[in-house]
Amino acid sequence: MARIAVVAGDGIGPEVVAQARKVLDAVLPGVVEATEYDLGAARWHRTGEVLPDSVLAELAGHDAILLGAVGDPTVPPGVLERGLLLKLRFAFDQYVNLRPSRLWPGTAGPLGSVKPGEVDLVVVREGTEGLYAGAGGSLHRDTPAEVATEESLNTRHGVERVIRDAFARARRRERRKVTLVHKTNVLTHAGSLWSRTFEAVAAEHPDVTTEYQHVDAAAMFLVTQPQRYDVVVTDNLFGDILTDIAAAVTGGIGLAASGCINPEGAYPSMFEPVHGSAPDIAGQGVADPVAAVLSAALLLDQLGHADAAARVTDAVATELAGRAPGVPVRTAEVGDRLAGYAAG
Amino acid sequence: MARIAVVAGDGIGPEVVAQARKVLDAVLPGVVEATEYDLGAARWHRTGEVLPDSVLAELAGHDAILLGAVGDPTVPPGVLERGLLLKLRFAFDQYVNLRPSRLWPGTAGPLGSVKPGEVDLVVVREGTEGLYAGAGGSLHRDTPAEVATEESLNTRHGVERVIRDAFARARRRERRKVTLVHKTNVLTHAGSLWSRTFEAVAAEHPDVTTEYQHVDAAAMFLVTQPQRYDVVVTDNLFGDILTDIAAAVTGGIGLAASGCINPEGAYPSMFEPVHGSAPDIAGQGVADPVAAVLSAALLLDQLGHADAAARVTDAVATELAGRAPGVPVRTAEVGDRLAGYAAG
Ligand SMILES: CC(C)[C@H](C(=O)O)[C@@H](O)C(=O)O
């Protein structure tokens, strides 16, 4: 039995999560026990609460968290991000923020030169350090003398464990290649820590090919030659930006899945589509649930159900290969089809 | 008479700078007085010097600096970047790092959905603050307890002046639109300073349309809808990444120009192609000088020669419209043609 906490969230969150649950139930009938938590913008508007300690404690008792999307434009920036999403990543030590990108056969990406099937990369983004640590402040606010700082905090502990995870993932893949992305020529202190740690871990993995790129170059190459990447390991903020580029060149965030993973399983990992709550299309049944379903596949994989995860991923491949270009999707119909293929 | 300091630099730097000078001489005969400075990797290897104070003082006496490209893989990361490029940006208070991107008629970008002529944007990147301030350090280096920090420093002074510059530029353009890019939902202190300052300046410019985007969303939209941008204003590191994406979607850094500008003219501004020294193709006469020539056009504009700048830009348009797809360029021939068109 897998005990899953479900945070459907706001906007299209509940619609896409419903499909992910449909697929989970189809692929492993009777295995998933879901408990719903109504966190997000709606709860904040109603109660002023983002994530009460009691809820955090309850979530900690689950095997994993499946999240739809939280937020809406009426919530001030930072409230749900810092108070909920980042809070969970930090509280549950989810140091591997995993974001695979594939240009699926049958889909069309925006790049003329890249053929479907040619892109298959995964970004291993650090999830608990860097500029996301919340270390910063300001002085003389709202005066001409205002200064504001943001500090990137990096530890050998934090950097090494995520780099090790990237190498471990690369060894399970065909190309066995890891690209470190940073900005060592400007961020010399953190950059040096990342490079030295990368080189030390690389030395233990002679069977893995390695390369280094500056973040600006990587942003460019993701557009001009996304095929060249296999596993990319990078810091929290660079990973945030690069994974959106990777999503864009592989058909958009409508298809992009992510996992915030605590690999040791000391805490629950969290799985969520990269897209937001998309209030403009919420409630219309037209949101693409593929990203949520692929996130559920990552969840299955993390919980040790690799076969079931592969069946879900194959179901998505079948679905995408069968889509006629330009025809809008219907959320529930896609969910039904995916559940059918995956159960198959 | 315009007194220009020329730093041809390493790799393809001298080859492309020679073409830019050819074009400057053709478009304003007898006006440019150039003095050469041999800064870069070669000098560092020979003498161990990056930028002696005496040279910095000499450079300060010029009206502008034209730089080719510096660096090669044998120089440790940071030496030339911090010691030369960033040193000049900071010493000469070049707070506007200007990076225009156009998808020129006749060229092919990587995006199937974007037609030549449709993209015409300029990124106004802050050049003297943020994570580039060099504020950071590390403790317990090379031990398991190592920590490394990088600090982003932002002042109202620095943020406001670059935002004002972006609005001033937008008012001289047809669409009059400014997009602020930051990450206000995570970098709440600096993000708040940037947003509040942006809103204050926007209120003084009712004739300019404004929008805000998170950096990850902007990275994505630069790939999926680069047409939507007119003027983008952003911080130093975000600007570094976004301008490489903008370059990638408009045909690559081979065409991308940049200016590090001190708008008041208290110090010389510096103009350089975005591309690096490309040691792999150096000395073969095959580097595309267009980025260097467009950088010279930015230089002319900054020095008050708007007509001459426009003639150079038009010459580039003619050159690019006339290129047969797939035919390699010859550096000197391109320079000769551009000089001819611009003189014409
Ligand atoms: C919502 C925000 C805090 C988050 C991030 O920056 O990590 C998002 O952009 C993401 O990539 O998951």
Ligand SMILES: CC(C)[C@H](C(=O)O)[C@@H](O)C(=O)O
């Ligand atoms: C070389 C490096 C210091 C520089 C930067 O990061 O600004 C470069 O990438 C650029 O964009 O001009």
